[in-house]
Amino acid sequence: MTPQTVDVLVIGGGATGAAALYDLARRGVRALLVEQNDFTTGTSGRYHGLLHSGGRYAVRDPETAQECIAENTILRRITPFAIEDTGGLFVATLDDPADFPAQWVTGCAAAGIPTEQLTPEQARAQEPALTPNITAVYRVPDASVDSFDLIHGFIAAARTYGCKTLIYHRVTQLIHEGDTIVGARLEDTRTGATRIIHAACILNAAGPWVSVIAGLAGIAVEVKFDRGAMIAMNMRWVNTIVNRLRPAADGDILVPVGAVCVLGTTSVMTDHPDDYRIEPWEVSKILNEAEAVVPGIRYGRALRAWAGVRPLYESPAAHHNDTAGRAVMRTFSVLDHAALHGVRGLVTVVGGKLTTCRLMAEQTVDVVCQQIGVTAPCTTAREVLPGATTRYHRLDQRLHRLEHGETPGELICECEMVTRPQIEQAIAAYGDQPVALDDLRRDLRIGMGPCQGGFCSYRAAAILQEVKGHSALETNRAFAAFVRERYQGVRPLLWGHQLRQFYLDELIYRRTLGLDWLTGDYDPHENVYAEGDHD
Amino acid sequence: MTKTTQTGSDVIVIGAGLAGLTAAVHAVQTGATVRLIAQGWGQQIVTPGWISVCDRAKDDVIAELRGYAALHPAHPYALAGDEGMIDCLERFRAITKAIGVPYGACVKAGHNLRLTTLLGAIQTPLLAPASMVSGDLTGVTGEILLVSFTGWRDFYPALAASNLAKQGITARAVLVDAPGAPQAWDLWPVELARRFDDPALRQRVIDQLRPHVQNAAKIGFPAVVGLEQHVEALADCTQQLERPCFEIATLPPSVPGTRLSNRLRRWLLRQRARVQIGHPVVHGIVENRRCVGVDVGALGHTNPFYADQFILATGGLYNGGIQSDESGRLWEPIFDLPVKGPGGTGREKWYHANLLVHRGHAVHRHTGLRVNTRMQPLDADGAPVLDNVYAAGHLLTGFNPLTDGCAEGIALATALKAVQVALALEAQKSY
Structure with missing residues (x-):
């Protein structure tokens, strides 16, 4: 294949990479974004959905707090379609340190975060599920943000300016000319085919994988991996974001997103960027902490658990003490490897938060533009993304569209209200590229509701077969791969009601459909009562 | 509030699954007064539905069942015994025939049926509603026509046809309105x-199908061909299209299961049994190791119901019995009976890493009540806990209803056995 030439190659299809692509696009730079999986499969998609007001960082990390409130305001302006304006509450209970609220109010004021004190009665009138043990409660401009919608929005906007993207391609090599990086070799992770991209500069926004990319240039970037688990409950226990008003700890946020309520999170240092384990103690801890704020929630139905890995970074110059997890600042760093390591053509951005993705993109693109001689300033903060609505997302939008005939066609995923024409359109958008059911999940939310794919997996697999003309074997495999992936997030939560739900799902897969016969998991003549099975 | 005096029944059956409903039928047939109470x-x-x-x-299922108890002493089939197994199946066929939802079997006596699923896998139950039995693929050589409806989300016959083709069965898909x-x-x-109950609506489907029948040996519909008039509806299709028409099990809710449930309930009511579905039994009233009654939840209070014998058929983890x-x-x-589990610490042994692992997940195989041959729940030492409570159905441990291919057999066999034990005891007491 002949090498392709672009001005800038962006590595990483998360929030920062997508925002950077959009930023480059608006400055008139020809850019290509490459992602090793699908968009949003890394940290950005393994997210709780909280668009921070900054309140959470007001005491310990004022710089991040200021960045959050500024960017919160900007994202509300430029990407309202991805944001539900839930507002947020910070709630202190009898168990929390009594002197903390005063420090927090001072910190918020210093960072420019508007707060409004409520009486416990006012707070409970707004959110009746809150504990009666409230000692202090404040309103802040938190919101919930759908990171899939946000990232797809940036990507779509960048495309309108002519920028391109390449998913399921991994960077395997950086191409040097002397001390300058001039391009990258990419491998198609599904076919193994390789291609070469020449670029005047590479923007490394690979999140937890930035050190892998920098390593290809012989540069060491020391990233700490901080794993956090989240749990989605089957309904909106609260309609406002609820933060615990205390020094940041495990399990102190409740975020209403779509039809569910996400509880988060934990903080566990790990050695791998793709360590998505969830330990039983994390599930218990998150439920117990949520219970202290919303009594009864731990007896609700937990739908799904997932973990994300936060890439944390402190520049070697800043600190030498052994900090980890929540003690590491959540601000970000732009590493200009030309200035730092004498390697031109590569700029890395690391750390930060989804809330500040646009700012991270702006500052990184500034450095990139300096290297490639582009002088256009950043304009991403000014206006709503091209073609996007100026209204906030509302929970009832999908149902409203369905009931008013705006999304005709049969309902395939009842939980998330996705219709057949929507699925067909999403498949068509991939052109001649392969499409997995999990890609459609990230595009449309199919399989993300209470039944976790029990009913829609078969339907979506069959539709995918019809549209793409797949063989039965390919279709059975796609179906099985999807339900196996869904199972990974349900498995830590199988007790009580969710165990019953999953029995029904398994009943559909095994008995009603016989999927396990067709995938070869089921051996019809094996003796299931073999030795050792009875005790 | 004051307790109203209740006239006790001979038997209270708790649960309206296959075990509870058939237990009530057996008990009624012996002349007992029966009250069936279920949450749902x-x-x-x-x-x-099969x-x-x-x-x-x-090969021959019946022959295999004859040696089952000896081979698998811990399996619930061993409780019913070889003859009990065969008896319960014959009784089930008789009652379903009597209530107008006849169940049938493979023409090859004693063999399992071969029924296609929506996906085109072949399942092998022993009995099925007659509407499914006509789709038995045993020995079929001709082409199967698979019918679904344009814009209907629950059956994609082309996928089924392509999977069946891999298994040597020729099938063709057609969509009609x-x-x-x-x-x-x-x-x-x-x-x-x-809608299929309505002859005029049905006729539109039949008319659309006529040009597509061609060389088809059989015509398969999703299992939605009629709810109340389903026998007539399917016969109508078969007669007009001049091919055996059959039904394929759909995603839930199950129309065949709904037909069966409705008709069993009506039959029980006609036999003057009491059938209360919608309120849960919240706990048993126990005196000196005997259950004398059960408290049934109502708005803000409970109502007691009394009986001499109790059949506990509340189901397993899925149904809420556990x-x-x-x-x-x-x-x-209800009775806080001792439950056996998969063992280990916490939930560590409940689920395997592979969703579709062929033996299924340990939590379903191992969770349940242990009972003696009199179907009495046992404590950890193997002694019966209550004298007049008999457990049946998926409440029992020792099998996986999702993988072992015996889910309904266990419900039928243990329900019959529980009734036989309960009413024999009753006879001893009375005479």
Whole structure:
């Protein structure tokens, strides 16, 4: 294949990479974004959905707090379609340190975060599920943000300016000319085919994988991996974001997103960027902490658990003490490897938060533009993304569209209200590229509701077969791969009601459909009562 | 509040699944007065509707069942005994025939049926509603025509046809317009089945199908061909299209299971049994190791109901007969009977890493009550806990209803055995 030439190659299809692509696009730079999986499969998609007001960082990390409130305001302006304006509450209970609220109010004021004190009665009138043990409660401009919608929005906007993207391609090599990086070799992770991209500069926004990319240039970037688990409950226990008003700890946020309520999170240092384990103690801890704020929630139905890995970074110059997890600042760093390591053509951005993705993109693109001689300033903060609505997302939008005939066609995923024409359109958008059911999940939310794919997996697999003309074997495999992936997030939560739900799902897969016969998991003549099975 | 005096029944059956409903039928047939109390309908509302007895049997199922108890002493089939197994199946066929939802078997006597699923896998239950038996693939050489409806989300016959082709069965898919309003975006199987009850709506489907029949040997529909008039509806299709028409189990809710449940309930009511579905039994009233009654939940209070014998058929983890929590605790909510679990700490042994692991997940195989041959729940030492409470169905431990191909067989066999024991005891006491 002949090498392709672009001005800038962006590595990483998360929030920062997508925002950077959009930023480059608006400055008139020809850019290509490459992602090793699908968009949003890394940290950005393994997210709780909280668009921070900054309140959470007001005491310990004022710089991040200021960045959050500024960017919160900007994202509300430029990407309202991805944001539900839930507002947020910070709630202190009898168990929390009594002197903390005063420090927090001072910190918020210093960072420019508007707060409004409520009486416990006012707070409970707004959110009746809150504990009666409230000692202090404040309103802040938190919101919930759908990171899939946000990232797809940036990507779509960048495309309108002519920028391109390449998913399921991994960077395997950086191409040097002397001390300058001039391009990258990419491998198609599904076919193994390789291609070469020449670029005047590479923007490394690979999140937890930035050190892998920098390593290809012989540069060491020391990233700490901080794993956090989240749990989605089957309904909106609260309609406002609820933060615990205390020094940041495990399990102190409740975020209403779509039809569910996400509880988060934990903080566990790990050695791998793709360590998505969830330990039983994390599930218990998150439920117990949520219970202290919303009594009864731990007896609700937990739908799904997932973990994300936060890439944390402190520049070697800043600190030498052994900090980890929540003690590491959540601000970000732009590493200009030309200035730092004498390697031109590569700029890395690391750390930060989804809330500040646009700012991270702006500052990184500034450095990139300096290297490639582009002088256009950043304009991403000014206006709503091209073609996007100026209204906030509302929970009832999908149902409203369905009931008013705006999304005709049969309902395939009842939980998330996705219709057949929507699925067909999403498949068509991939052109001649392969499409997995999990890609459609990230595009449309199919399989993300209470039944976790029990009913829609078969339907979506069959539709995918019809549209793409797949063989039965390919279709059975796609179906099985999807339900196996869904199972990974349900498995830590199988007790009580969710165990019953999953029995029904398994009943559909095994008995009603016989999927396990067709995938070869089921051996019809094996003796299931073999030795050792009875005790 | 004051307790109203209740006239006790001979038997209270708790649960309206296959075990509870058939236990009530058996008890009524012996002349006992029966009250059936259940929180809701059982699993037959969501299962495919067929009767899995020994799906993995290679040849003659009945022959295999005759040696089952000796080979697998810990399996619930051993409780029913070889003759009890065969007896319960014959009784089930008799009662389903009597109530107008006849169940049939393979023409090759004693062999499992071979029925296609929506996906085109072949399942091998022993009995099935007659509407499914006509789709038995045993010895079929001709082409199968698979029918679904344009814009209906629950059956994609082309996928089934391509999977069947891999297994040597020729099938062809056709889509026709659904009977009734075509724009329904949320069309459930039971709603579609109601439309098939209407001869005029049905006729439109039949007329559309005529040109597609061609060389088809059989015509398969999703299991929505009629709810109340289903026998007539399918006979109508078969007669007009001049081919055996059959039904294929759909995604839940199960129309065949709904037909069976409705008709069993009506039959029980006609026999003057009491059938209360919708309120849970919240706990048993126990005096000196005997259950004298059960408290049934109502708005803000409970109502007691009294009887001499109690059949506990509340189901397993799915049905609520056994409850579980995050810590890994498993309990039986009505009598707090001892529940056996998969063992280990917490929930660590409950689920395998592979969703589709061929033996299924340990939590379903190992969780349940242990009973003696009199179907009395046992404590950890193997002694019966209560004298007049008999457990039946998926409440029992020792099998996996999702993988072992015996889910309905266990319900039928243990329900019959429980009634036989309970009423024999009753006879001893009375005479």
